[in-house]
Every structure is written in C-alpha cells, then in structure tokens.
Amino acid sequence: MTDVQTETPVTPAAAPKKRPIAWPLGLAGAVFVIVGSCLSWSYDGSILNNLSINFYPGGLQILAIIVAVVSLVLLVLDKGKLGWWLDTTAGLRSLGTGLAFFMVLVLAAISVESDGLINVNPGGYITLVGALLLAVAAWLMPLRHGLRDMSKAKSPAWAEIAAIALLMAALLFTAAYALGLDDAWLFILCLVFIATIAVGLFRTGAMSWVSHAGQRHRKVLTLASFAVAFLFPFTQDGSDANMSIATSVLVFAATAMGLNIVVGLAGLLDLGYIAFLGSGAYVAATLSQSAFATIGWKPPFLVVVLVGACVAALLGLVIGSPTLRVSGDYLAIVTLGFGEIFRFAMFNLDGNNGPNLTNGPNGIPGIPDLELFGFNFGAVHHPFGIELGRFSNYYFLLLVLTGGVILVFSRLNSSRIGRGWVAIREDEKAAEAMGVNVFGLKLLAFAVGAFLAGLAGTIKAHQDGAVSPDQYMFLESAFLLAAIVLGGMGTIAGVLLGATILKLLPEKLRFFSEYRLLLFGITLVLMMRFRPEGLVASRRRQLEFHEEDEKLADEVEHQLVEEAK
C-alpha cells in the first residue's frame, strides 16, 4: 500500500502472550465466510434480494465476502512489514465482531421476512460460523504494542492522491448502492456493513494514514469530495426518489453549516435558527409568481435571494442586539421564543389579524419552479445522454449553495474575526480585555448565520413548491442543533456527516418513524456518554472533553506542530 520510509528500523515490542492457534483460526474463519457466502443462505428467493442461489452471491453475500477479504488482507499483513504500522489485531476484532453481528441480523431478517429459521439454508450457518471463528480468533490475538506512529508514514504523493480518489469513489459507490436499497432490512444490514468496515479501517490506523494524507493534499480532498457530490445524481438513472432525499439533505446541511458559525465558532446557543430559514422561504414565496403570493412585486430570483437573505439577517440583528448582551442561557431562551414567535406570526398574518401576508395556516402553495438564465429547474434534462430530473437540478444549485456556505465558514474560521469568536467562546471577559469587540462580533456571527439561512430558505421555497408555518417548528431547530452536536461542533466534515445522518436515516427507515424521536434521543444520550465531542471532533473540543488524557494532549500537540510545518 505504501512505500514506507523508515529512519531507523524498530522491531515491535514482544507481544505478551502468543496463541499460535489464533492466526490459522482466523484464516479458517475468513475462508468459511467466503465459501458460505457463495452458497445459498435462504430457501426463500423472494426476500432480501434473493440469497437462494448457490454460487451466485446476492448483495448481502457480497458484503460478507468483502468483509472477509479485508480480514484476509489484514491477516496476511499481520505477518508482513506493514504489520509494524497497522494495528491488525484491533482491526480484525472489530471486523470479526461486526461480521458476526451482521450474520445474526441476516438470520433474524430471514426468519422474520420468511417463516422462521427453517428457511435458512446451510450457507447461512456456515457463514455465521465463519464470522464467529473470525471474531474469536481476533480476540485471541495479542494486542499489538510498539506500533509505529502512522503520522510519520510518508508515501509518494501519487499514491496518497490515488488513495484519496479510491476512497472517494468507494464512498460514491456505497452511497449510490445504499440509497438504492428500498427494503428496510437490506438498508439496515448495509449500514451495519458500512459501520463494520469503517470502524475496522479506523481501528487498524489505515484511516489515520488517509487523514494525514488528506491533510497533506487538502485541495485534492476538497475537490474530490465535491466531485463525488457532483457525480451522485448521475448514478440515479433519472429516478427522483433518492434525489428528493438528497436535496433535502443538502438544504439541511447548508442550514446546519450556517448555524455552525453561530454555535460552533462563536459559541452562541441559538434555539430558533429555523426561523431564519423560514423568513428566507417566506420572502421567496411572497415575491414569487405563485397565484397565492401576497405581494405584487415580482423581481427576478437573484434579487429575491438577496432580499430574503437580507430580511433574515435584519431579523437576526433585531433579535440579536437586545439579547446578545446577556449570556448563555438567556440567549437560548430568547431565541427559542423568537423561533416560536416567527411561526405564530406566519400563522396569524392571514388578513384577519393584521395584513394578509402569509395566508395563515394554508401557507403559500403553487410556487413555480425556478428559471435562471433560461435554465428551467422543473424540466428534465439529458446531459451526456443521462436523464436528470427536477430534483437533480435543485441538487446542483443547492450543492453550489452548500459549497458557498462551507467556503464562508472556513474563511471566517481562519480569519481575524474567527480568532475573535474563538476567544469569545473560550472566555468572554478575557476576550474583552484583549480588545475583542465582543458585542459587535457576536452580532456579526448572528447576522452572518441568519443571512446564510435566509439564502437557503429562498431556494427551499421553490424546491418545495409551497411554504406553510408548520415547516418551521421548534423541533427543526433542535434537529439542526443535534446535527451539529452529533457531527462535531465547529467542524465542516462533522456537521455535513451529522446533517446527512439525521436527514437520511428517517427518510430511509420510514417504518421506524413512530420511534424516530425515541431512537434519536437514545442516540444523543449515548453520544454524550461515549463521544461527547461528536463523530468528527475538532482538536480543541477533544481536549475539552478529555482533559485528563495526557496521551491525547501529546497527540494534539503533535498534530498542531505537523500542521504548522
């Protein structure tokens, strides 16, 4: 995988206890899984995309084979030179355990979907046994000590770039594949597979190499991510089902990224952020060509975007200037109230109480599709002979928007203003003594955040085709905040990931919808217990939550030095 340039050859410290049986056992397990997966798993061919044919593995069987092959690779590497770098034991443990869990779920799925375990064919059991063997073998293997520091692994630039490209391609393929699964069991099993592989790669340290490579080639990584996002609609065969989910994910992600400026950078808890998205959407709706629009002025969309964003920013200033002088809890309460006031105002501005701006609870339906520079967003287009439907058009527009918001976020983050925000977040009083204009910068964060949300709102109105007050409930603000906390406050990748998870899972797991909030709550509690800094943690927050961990402090310091070079 890598050309390793070592300065001094260091032999790994002697392992504490060798169990010679572990390695062959693992090998046998992997082989069992592969063989078992080639055989039929289920008697019933009508479920789980047909796992019933011998020597013609279906989707789930291929997933099992992939895990087994990765395990085989790790087993081989364990004996070789790369074993000094990769924590193969930890990787195998998570792969084995994950695969065993996967197989148990498969058998459960077969017995639930069909009629009981009677429908499981020998192949299924062989694979389960193989997975269990692999897991047991991995737990028997000694933990590795004296591993080399992955951050010191250097490899040729082309290899690193190729690895990034490969990973991104895999990401695109996986996303397209997972979204194509319309059976809930298949989708969940696919998620288990993704989690198993991801945790396995992280545990071995392979991902740490990739992330170091990514830091060295940041531009390549950014470009590749956008290329993947850009190519996604082309994998959908003109189907709008997944694209409608993807566009709503993008609206959510762009809004969450705007809130990330307020919460993640400036440290201001805003519980009514959805109102800014709403005000942008309502501005776009009332100024649109809809027959229900209440304002006679019909400016071109680019003007509407500006007006919507400015109205939202103005609202941000109005709500911010009296409240940002108070700290923490008060701000949260005031913004919470503001969010609800916005919703009720939209509900009541129906002509009975005051002017008719919003048509009250009916909202403004019939908002026509956008038309920019002669490009109709409602029409189906065929670039390169590939059909792209209505949602794909909006998807591209929203992708540009999201990219813009990310750009604003990262530029602000590394600017003088960003440093001021960090200082305010860390210690407001000290920041003031340093000459940071605390009130001014807080207000700016609020206004910028509101502006970006308003921007997203104007597009959202056209994409949804209608606005109504109940789209902007408090729950939506809470979800936005949850996406940030879950993903990793103040980070870009984390918030994108959090937003994707929070928007995608409920859409794909519709049959869970009654338990959605329960599951969501449990997830948040577990996260706060085990990984309070979020899935993707910024270094600073890691320190905040694990202050006692000296090893981590050393690592962080090392990373910082690395970055400074």
Added chain:
Amino acid sequence: MTESTEDKPLTAMLEVRNLEVAYGKIVAVKQISFSVEQGQVVSLIGTNGAGKTTTLRTISGLLRPTQGEIWFQGERIDNVAAHDIVTRGLAHSPEGRRIFPRLTVEENLLLGAFSRRDPAGVRTDLDSAYDLFPILGERRKQPAGTFSGGEQQMLAMGRAMMSRPKLMMLDEPSMGLSPIMMKRIMSTVTELQRQGTTILLVEQNAQAALKRADYGYVLEVGQIKLSGTGRELLVNDDVRKAYLGED
C-alpha cells in the same frame, strides 16, 4: 505624602480623578484619584477587597464608573468601549491571568495582538515575546492550560505585550507563584520598563511591588490612604505594620 491630586495639570500618561465605581448599591471604589507618569512603574497595593481589581477593570473599560474621570494620553476614556481602549495603547493583564487554556501559546499571543492590523509587526513582536520568555517559544504549539502557574503568568504578560501597549496594567502577577518564579516575573516588569513601557502594577505582595515602583498608592476599602515613592512607602510605619507583617 500628598493627599490627592485634585487640580494638577494634565501631564501624566494616565490620570484618574475622583473615580467612583459601584456594584449596584455597594460602592467598591470611593472618590480615588491617582496618576501614572510616562515611563514609571506605579504600584497600587492593598488587601483583598480594597478595590484594586475594580479600579483596573474600570480603567480598561470593562466596568463603568458612577462618577469621576479617567484620562489617558490627554483623552478622556471613561466612556470609551473596552476594545477601543486597547487600540489606544492600554493593555490589561487581568486578575487570575485569564489565559485561554485550550488554545495554544501562539494562539493566545496572537489574541493579545487582536487590536492590531499590521501582521508583519505582530510577527516581530511574537519573536520578541519568545525572546523574553524562551519557554513560550519552546512550547508555542502546546495548549496553554497544560502550563504551570508561572508559565501561565509569563504567557499572560507576553499576551498583554502583544498589543504593543504604551501602558500595561498587571493585576496581581505574583498570585500563587513560587518565590523564584515571582522574582522572575518581577524582574520582567523592570525589563519591560527599561524597554519603555509604562506599568501600573496591582499587588497584594507589597514588598515585591514597592521595591520596583517609582511611585505607589495604598488602597484601603476603596479609598487611597497613602501615597509616595516606592522607597518612602517601604519604610513607612503604617505600611510596614499593615502589609509587610512587621510590628
């Protein structure tokens, strides 16, 4: 020993006149007046609760006075915003150091230079801060919270220096430090004075503060009880009894 400085002409770098500061109904500082001349080290000593920190916080604009005037370099600043005061060349190293523990040394120092807009000059000053405190240079990428008290104090002083102040106010730099570290910090104060920075030093440790002071004021329950040159105050009987633990 002079009593007050009522009608002196405005020649001093910092001039505080009849300053009164209250927290609600509790008056913490009552009608105090003092001045700091250019190039001097002036000490403000007093026990806990005497109003020393309140005075500094009011001068740097973090608190608003209920009465009185503050003049800095011939301009009235008692109604100017805190961030503007820093820009005018008055730095404040707050009580308890208040460094940013999760930020690195370098990030802390750069925040000290927040009011400045000359990146090249900031770079130079960063280097001179590292020259003055080599330990900061060695650990520039380390989170500041991992430092000892003395190192944190060095960082706090370095951070205050980064705004290139004409007048630096230090609030109890010796608090919680070992005698050796305290000596080190105090000699830095002298060094800063030599480099041309005027210093207003607030201390509970009267001995250390007065030894290096050109002039000193003794604050008691919000009022200035005594003033004089550092030497005068050091040998003053009342001061010796109250602050130097001698009979």
